[in-house]
Amino acid sequence: MGTASDNLAKRQEENKPYRAEGSPAGAAQPMDRIWEAIRKHELESHIADLETHGLTIIPPEKAAPDGFIERLKAATLRFIEKQDGRAPDLEKGESHRNQILGDYHYMVLHDPVFQEMFCQPVALAVLDYLLGESSIIHAMSALCKGPHDKTIPGSDLVLPLHSDNQLLPGPFHPYAEFCNLTWNLTEYSREDGSLAYVPGSHKLCRHPLPGEGIAQAVPVEAAPGSLICWHGNTWHGAFQRKKPGLRLSIGAIYSRPYIWPRHPLREDVPQAVLDANPPRFARLCGKHVMTNWREPGPTYSADIIHAYPTQFH
Ligand SMILES: O=C(O)CCC(=O)C(=O)O
Numbered sequence: 635m636g637t638a639s640d641n642l643a644k645r646q647e648e649n650k651p652y653r654a655e656g657s658p659a660g661a662a663q664p665m666d667r668i669w670e671a672i673r674k675h676e677l678e679s680h681i682a683d684l685e686t687h688g689l690t691i692i693p694p695e696k697a698a699p700d701g702f703i704e705r706l707k708a709a710t711l712r713f714i715e716k717q718d719g720r721a722p723d724l725e726k727g728e729s730h731r732n733q734i735l736g737d738y739h740y741m742v743l744h745d746p747v748f749q750e751m752f753c754q755p756v757a758l759a760v761l762d763y764l765l766g767e768s769s770i771i772h773a774m775s776a777l778c779k780g781p782h783d784k785t786i787p788g789s790d791l792v793l794p795l796h797s798d799n800q801l802l803p804g805p806f807h808p809y810a811e812f813c814n815l816t817w818n819l820t821e822y823s824r825e826d827g828s829l830a831y832v833p834g835s836h837k838l839c840r841h842p843l844p845g846e847g848i849a850q851a852v853p854v855e856a857a858p859g860s861l862i863c864w865h866g867n868t869w870h871g872a873f874q875r876k877k878p879g880l881r882l883s884i885g886a887i888y889s890r891p892y893i894w895p896r897h898p899l900r901e902d903v904p905q906a907v908l909d910a911n912p913p914r915f916a917r918l919c920g921k922h923v924m925t926n927w928r929e930p931g932p933t934y935s936a937d938i939i940h941a942y943p944t945q946f947h
């Protein structure tokens with residue numbers, strides 16, 4: 635065993651390729667890649683929307699290839715049926731009357747289409763812009779809501795306004811540390827019980843106080859198959875569903891890699907599943923995150939990220 639300074643020198647040598655090349659050139663690399671992807675998918679106006687309002691709606695024709703949403707919806711309905719032990723009542727929504735969130739979580743290993751969802755290039759371009767290239771999946775859930783009989787007093791909301799930065803104390807950073815990418819699978823309007831959000835609230839960099847923002851909340855109006863993306867700072871909730879039938883969506887919350895995820899994907903996802911997906915999927919599961927090492931020290935390999943010099947890393 636070498637001396638402490640030998641070990642340090644060895645580590646520094648091994649780590650060289652993964653260091654930032656020095657500002658600003660080192661910082662420019664991921665930023666340039668991310669901007670290239672945004673331009674390739676013609677997402678510039680959506681990035682402006684995110685910056686200005688804290689949320690953007692990417693229409694179905696841009697969000698994913700033909701046929702993807704139908705497969706995602708079918709797998710989501712199968713999961714819900716299995717979980718509930720009965721078929722969802724698509725027409726009247728009585729099976730899910732007064733449901734606000736529901737218990738449909740951690741579906742990633744239940745059907746490969748959920749893994750495909752995480753690897754959609756347009757979603758990844760927005761994710762990279764918001765959280766950098768090292769972000770991880772924090773949690774995923776499907777939401778299935780029937781008509782609601784009552785609202786939060788003084789509003790037409792059923793889910794109170796909140797920020798998805800649930801684990802962060804305020805004040806928040808102006809750049810995102812969490813974000814939410816939600817695939818909307820049915821019509822979304824106020825009457826449908828859509829997502830509600832407060833445009834510009836991400837700029838306040840804090841959690842809302844109880845009741846705050848209700849008067850400024852607007853509905854997210856979106857066609858089925860849209861990808862709704864929001865900054866973790868953005869205040870949002872959900873409106874009462876007034877129509878019969880079901881409002882269905884599948885949402886993923888992502889975080890920067892230094893935040894402990896709610897889903898233990900790094901530990902749970904089998905190698906065969908990683909092998910069946912693009913390499914980026916393994917990173918989304920946290921395989922590159924340098925935490926939980928013991929006496930031998932961290933691994934210095936090309937896959938492990940040791941430093942995040944900018945918000946785009
Ligand atoms: O879509 C909704 O009803 C809101 C759910 C929500 O707050 C979330 O996905 O973070």
Ligand SMILES: [Fe+2]
Binds near residue numbers: 796797798870
């Ligand atoms: Fe939320």
